[in-house]
Amino acid sequence: MNEIEVAQISCGSEYTGIQGEIESAAERVGAKIIFPDIDLAEVEAAEEKFGLKVTSPDLKLMLARAISVVEGHTTADAVFIGTCFRCAEGALVRNEIRRYIHDKSGLPVISYSYTERTTADTLLTRMEALTTIAKRRSLLAREKQSGLTAGIDSGSTTTKAVIMQDNEILGFGWVTSTDVLKSAEEAYSIALKESGIERDAVQAIGVTGYGRFILGKAFNADLVQEEITVNSKGAVYLADRQKGAATVIDVGGMDNKAISVQDGIPGIFTMGGICAGASGRFLEMTAKRLGVDITELGKLALAGMASEISMNSYCIVFGIQSLVNSLSKGSRHEDVAAAACYSVAEQVFEQQLQEIEVREPVIMVGGTSLIEGLPQAMRELLQVEVIVPPYAQLIGAVGSALLASGFIEE
Amino acid sequence: MANIFIYPSNSLILYDLVERFGHKPLAVMQEIKKRVTTAGIDSPPLNITPEDPKIGLKYAAVEVPAGVRGRMSLLDPLLEAAEAAILVEDAPIGFGCMGCQRTSELVGFLIRAKRIPILELDYPTSDDAAENFVYQISEFLNGLGDGKEAKNE
Missing domain, CATH: 3.40.50.11900 (Rossmann fold)
Incomplete structure (x- = not known):
């Protein structure tokens, strides 16, 4: 073309x-x-x-x-x-x-x-x-991963890598992002080791995320692709909803994506770096303030009531201040965790989902989707079922590995 | 000869009328020409750079859209130099327009606030109204004298 x-x-x-x-x-x-x-x-x-x-x-x-x-x-x-x-x-x-x-x-x-x-x-x-x-409609039409491929997602907060073979995930690595190349190498090495695969055996590699251009050169990648396309593909693949309409929501460390998908191909989408208060970073700070690991925040939120907490602002600074004030007045940690999740979900709902057509199923992906309180808050706001597929945190890496397999046959 | 601000600011008809009656029209085309012929600026198509909306902060706060402020930076020298003004309301697009209604509203307010002689006209919709339109403009322009008097009115 x-x-x-x-x-x-x-x-x-x-x-x-x-x-x-x-x-x-x-x-x-x-x-x-x-x-x-x-x-x-x-x-x-x-x-x-x-x-x-x-x-x-x-x-x-x-x-x-x-x-x-x-x-x-x-x-x-x-x-x-x-x-x-x-x-x-x-x-x-x-x-x-x-x-x-x-x-x-x-x-x-x-x-x-x-x-x-x-x-x-x-x-x-x-x-x-x-x-x-x-x-690249033909590439995006791919519904199955084939051969032995790898995908690396260099995100702003974490770097993920997966090894896939014949439509199965063999292993993955997930590390905190520091230096783009070092983090990718570390995640990739972990994924290879877990899979029991030699690096030379990988037939094609796809990279995505903020560091994709650097990784593309360093790993001689077959596919260097932005996150909108890759995450849409990865989401419907992992949720097994490749045909028909779907809405993909990814609350990331630095920005959020809301994508209206048809047959796995993005239609309307928004990518917001709207505010840090609507990002994974806000939840991370809340977890730190509550003295729990980020992996525990979701369960805590499920046991709380967001409406018990008065949030005066969506801002990452003033929002956290509201939460701190609530704690000083004796509020339950569970309620504070639920309020933080609801605040993030509400911002995405108000500022991003209004710009796309929300069509069921709604699929939440990315590391934040594992914080159970967040998809729960989104369910309450949208009044629809929200799917969090397996390996949701690896969405970019899986999408990359899936699409990269298209290059083996080429 | 007085400096006559015209609005719509790119109206060729108003420009021509002002010139015919011996005054200097202040039109946005002059400002755009300065920009597109200035060597060293490379921001096509109008050579308005991201710095221009900041100049527009002189007229409108940061919560006002950047496109309005960018237009205001273009109009700033014309507003400053204006000694009298002719404003035509409800003109069709072909007569001239600045593209943005918010800019038009702000410019109308600012030019009125200068307390200079202003002729405000509705766009004519018949032959008789058109003749009267031109007559009123000629009377207004002829009455301005050499510009100094206009400024003091």
Whole structure:
């Protein structure tokens, strides 16, 4: 396939001064930004046609460009939708256009709200996922792991490695992330040892996570892939829900992903570095304050009632302060643990899940999904069953090993 | 000759009318030209850089979208230099627009707050209204004198 063409439908990027950053992120993943060509009459007719009245002319232009993509007057492989952060009218238009494009065209679509501080690095993972979905559908269609493959996930908090053979996990390593290469080497060595496999016997290797580019070179990886694609694939594979719709939620150490998946392929997704208070780090700090290991926090939370604790803020600093105040007033540790889990789940629910279409089953993955109180809080908020598949903490590594097996046959 | 701020700030018709009546139009095209012809800046398409929305903090706080503040940095020299203004409300996009309604609202407020002579007109929707539109602009511009008087009004 030639260069991927990403249609940009946006308002304000040129006045924010970050248009170059958007184009740079696209270029780095082998894509080209294009702008749907629209004439004035189409702009003026767009509101009526789309059914949404807006006051800003650039938002009318966005509507016209979205219609052009859906009606096929503009040919594109994927769509990037952007508006300024904190623009209420822009946010409404962005969300409605994202739904419209997704429902009517089937094209992969991402949306983002930018500030002047948005950089190409911030956009890179999202743009990489977007182009992967557009150009590697055959690879993403893979439902079984075959041969002998390895996957390494270099996360912000932990590094995971798995060895898989003929659709089975033989062994895994899970270590705290320090130096990207050293941690990966350590996790990989543990996984190989546990599997009883020699390094040379591994037929293909896939890497993902923050350190994926460094690992890709160091391990001569066959697959170097961002986490959105890999985690979606890994989640539906481990949960055995490869066909049909699903929603994948991954609360990570540094950012969260909420992905609406169809047949294992990501559709709409959000990747939020919204706030440390909505991350695994918040739960880690809570566990430390309660004097328990992070692995014990979940069980503690299950025995507590979040509503017993008054949380005044989602912030990692002020939220922890609320918890500390509760403890000083004699609150139960169980209630505090439950409140911390509920706070994280509520933020993800309010700030990320509203931007995607939540479709059952909901699959929670990543290390935080093992903190039982968190999926429980998500169940309460969503009022649906939440699945935590086996090896949920290894999701990126498993997804990488699964997709890497596609390179053996190639 | 007075410096006349026009809004929509990229309206070619307003620009032309102001020039015909012997005054200097202040339009956003001039500012964009300065940017795109300045060597050493590489932030296409308008050569607005991420520093510009910070300049816009002069007019709007950080919670205001960066796109509004970036536009304000572009309009800043025009607002500063304005000695009189012609504002046209409810104009169709083809007449000129800055793309963002929030920016339009803020610019309208700021220019009125300068207490300079202002002509506010609705966009004409008939031939008679169009003739009257041009007549009112000509009367306004002819009445401004050389600009110094306009400033003191």
